[in-house]
Amino acid sequence: MDARKQEVTAMVDKPAEEDAETDGGVRAYTVRLELVDEPGELLRTLEPIADNGGNLLSIHHERGNITPRGHIPVEVDLECPPERFDGIVDALRDAGVNVIQAGAEHYGEEVNVVLVGDLVENDLSDTLSRIEGEASAVVRDLSLSAPDGTEAVSSARIRLAIDSGRSDAALEAIRSIGSDKELTVVEPLLGGEA
Amino acid sequence: MRLAILGAGDVGRSVADLAGEYGHDVVALADSTTATVDPGGIDIDGALERKVGGDALGSSDHDAVFESDYDVLVEATPTTLDDAEPGFSHVKRALEADRHVVLANKGPVAERYEELRALEADSAGSIRFEATVGGAIPVLSTIEDSTPQAVTAVRGVLNGTANFILTRMAAEGLDYEHVLAEAQDLGVAEADPTFDVDGTDAALKFVILANVLADGGFALEDATVEGIQSIPGSALDLAAEDGRTIRLIGEATRDGVRVGPRLVPENGALAVTGTRNIVQIETRNAGSLHSSGRGAGGPETATAVLSDVGRLPPL
Ligand SMILES: NC(=O)c1ccc[n+]([C@@H]2O[C@H](COP(=O)([O-])OP(=O)(O)OC[C@H]3O[C@@H](n4cnc5c(N)ncnc54)[C@H](OP(=O)(O)O)[C@@H]3O)[C@@H](O)[C@H]2O)c1
Numbered sequence: 001m002d003a004r005k006q007e008v009t010a011m012v013d014k015p016a017e018e019d020a021e022t023d024g025g026v027r028a029y030t031v032r033l034e035l036v037d038e039p040g041e042l043l044r045t046l047e048p049i050a051d052n053g054g055n056l057l058s059i060h061h062e063r064g065n066i067t068p069r070g071h072i073p074v075e076v077d078l079e080c081p082p083e084r085f086d087g088i089v090d091a092l093r094d095a096g097v098n099v100i101q102a103g104a105e106h107y108g109e110e111v112n113v114v115l116v117g118d119l120v121e122n123d124l125s126d127t128l129s130r131i132e133g134e135a136s137a138v139v140r141d142l143s144l145s146a147p148d149g150t151e152a153v154s155s156a157r158i159r160l161a162i163d164s165g166r167s168d169a170a171l172e173a174i175r176s177i178g179s180d181k182e183l184t185v186v187e188p189l190l191g192g193e194a
Numbered sequence: 195m196r197l198a199i200l201g202a203g204d205v206g207r208s209v210a211d212l213a214g215e216y217g218h219d220v221v222a223l224a225d226s227t228t229a230t231v232d233p234g235g236i237d238i239d240g241a242l243e244r245k246v247g248g249d250a251l252g253s254s255d256h257d258a259v260f261e262s263d264y265d266v267l268v269e270a271t272p273t274t275l276d277d278a279e280p281g282f283s284h285v286k287r288a289l290e291a292d293r294h295v296v297l298a299n300k301g302p303v304a305e306r307y308e309e310l311r312a313l314e315a316d317s318a319g320s321i322r323f324e325a326t327v328g329g330a331i332p333v334l335s336t337i338e339d340s341t342p343q344a345v346t347a348v349r350g351v352l353n354g355t356a357n358f359i360l361t362r363m364a365a366e367g368l369d370y371e372h373v374l375a376e377a378q379d380l381g382v383a384e385a386d387p388t389f390d391v392d393g394t395d396a397a398l399k400f401v402i403l404a405n406v407l408a409d410g411g412f413a414l415e416d417a418t419v420e421g422i423q424s425i426p427g428s429a430l431d432l433a434a435e436d437g438r439t440i441r442l443i444g445e446a447t448r449d450g451v452r453v454g455p456r457l458v459p460e461n462g463a464l465a466v467t468g469t470r471n472i473v474q475i476e477t478r479n480a481g482s483l484h485s486s487g488r489g490a491g492g493p494e495t496a497t498a499v500l501s502d503v504g505r506l507p508p509l
Contacts, residue, residue: 112433112436112438112457113457114429114432114433114440114457116424116425116426116428116429117424143432143435145428145429145431145432146428147426147427147428153424153426154428155426155428155429155431155432156432157432157433157435157436159436184420184424184425184455186425186429186433186440186454186455186456186457187454187456187457188438188456188457188458189349189443189445189456189457189458189464
């Protein structure tokens with residue numbers, strides 16, 4: 001971990017704008033990525049940013065968290081000319097990096113959902129990966145309560161990061177996963193001042 | 195106004211009892227078998243005493259109500275689904291005789307809204323139904339005052355029994371079955387609480403709201419409804435970890451009706467406790483309005499009925 005951190009620091013220190021052709025102002029952007037926990041992965045990920053005219057400002061591992069799928073969520077702040085930004089995101093995706101959210105806002109929407117049912121018997125990790133895949137959401141943490149053991153009805157609260165404006169669609173996807181897997185989905189009440 | 199009251203349960207009896215206070219006369223009162231009718235005003239105390247004491251309410255056939263000389267029919271018979279009978283026919287009969295109708299019975303307004311409005315259009319009488327939604331809370335009149343076009347959505351808690359159960363589960367860490375039994379002992383839940391806990395009762399109210407917003411088009415079958423029976427105590431615990439709780443929340447818009455358990459901020463306006471109800475009316479130009487209060491009970495519901503009577507034009 002330490003070794004990699006150093007690598008990152010080295011990259012950040014390198015003046016990345018050297019080869020960036022800025023033809024106007026630059027803007028700050030935040031990109032949220034999910035990395036596989038393998039050596040060198042972070043460095044590999046950051047290359048397309050510099051290569052495409054982005055200037056790295058900071059990188060943080062979100063609270064050292066690991067997503068339930070074993071990935072490491074990473075948030076990268078960078079600056080670049082606005083017309084370059086889409087190219088950077090495309091390059092990241094082309095390089096096989098899982099880009100969760102990209103935009104000028106620091107965070108998308110964060111939404112809590114409670115699932116109830118035979119969660120464990122119904123393959124909880126499959127449920128979570130379906131949510132990440134079908135609802136294009138990132139599971140940021142999960143808290144499970146199974147007072148009567150994992151064979152019985154249990155509840156899980158999952159905190160999801162969802163791109164701004166995509167919550168309704170994401171919740172709809174989660175509802176349909178819930179009905180597939182016979183789980184009760186307790187959604188947040190969005191809209192209005194609850 | 196001269197009132198003819200159909201139904202001598204909690205609501206009908208309270209309407210009869212309070213009518214005088216609001217300046218109205220009761221000329222007929224009926225239950226499912228008999229009626230008492232008097233053009234000069236029935237003996238309300240005597241009738242209520244007989245009813246509560248288990249004797250026949252009156253000596254007339256219950257149909258005699260329709261022959262009496264009334265201005266407003268108060269429909270307070272049990273709510274029924276689908277064809278909403280016999281409530282619907284009662285309303286029809288009164289409108290065809292050019293009389294007003296005030297409903298506490300949710301069935302006709304939820305299930306056959308357009309037919310009611312068509313009958314009303316051909317009648318000198320009008321219909322009003324504030325009591326069907328939120329008991330004592332002025333919900334429909336608030337929407338009417340803001341004009342329905344300016345209201346974009348109505349959300350809230352409109353079933354006191356389900357809200358009581360969820361509140362107790364969260365506070366005591368008890369499971370659904372346990373709290374339901376307690377609610378039944380306290381008289382908060384009926385012996386058969388099905389419609390309260392499976393969301394049907396709340397859904398009927400939100401269907402009525404959607405009908406008012408969209409000027410018809412909805413019935414119970416158009417609503418997406420989920421109850422609270424499958425919510426374990428552990429789900430409420432998890433919600434609390436994050437400053438939230440679970441409430442049976444309904445939503446009505448012009449696009450549809452949804453009722454189900456939802457996460458809401460623990461200290462937010464919609465997280466009312468006990469049997470209290472609340473509605474949030476979202477308006478186009480004036481933000482959200484909240485009103486909360488007692489959503490059920492004989493006298494509470496009767497006040498809504500009598501306020502409606504007061505809003506009717508003279509015939
Ligand atoms: N209670 C509330 O807080 C509340 C709130 C809002 C709306 N409502 C609605 O208001 C209505 C009345 O509620 P409630 O609590 O008073 O009900 P209830 O206590 O069950 O009383 C119903 C009354 O209707 C009578 N009835 C049944 N069929 C009839 C018929 N064909 N003709 C004439 N009367 C008939 C019954 O007669 P018998 O006495 O002979 O059985 C009884 O007196 C229901 O539709 C309910 O959904 C109630």
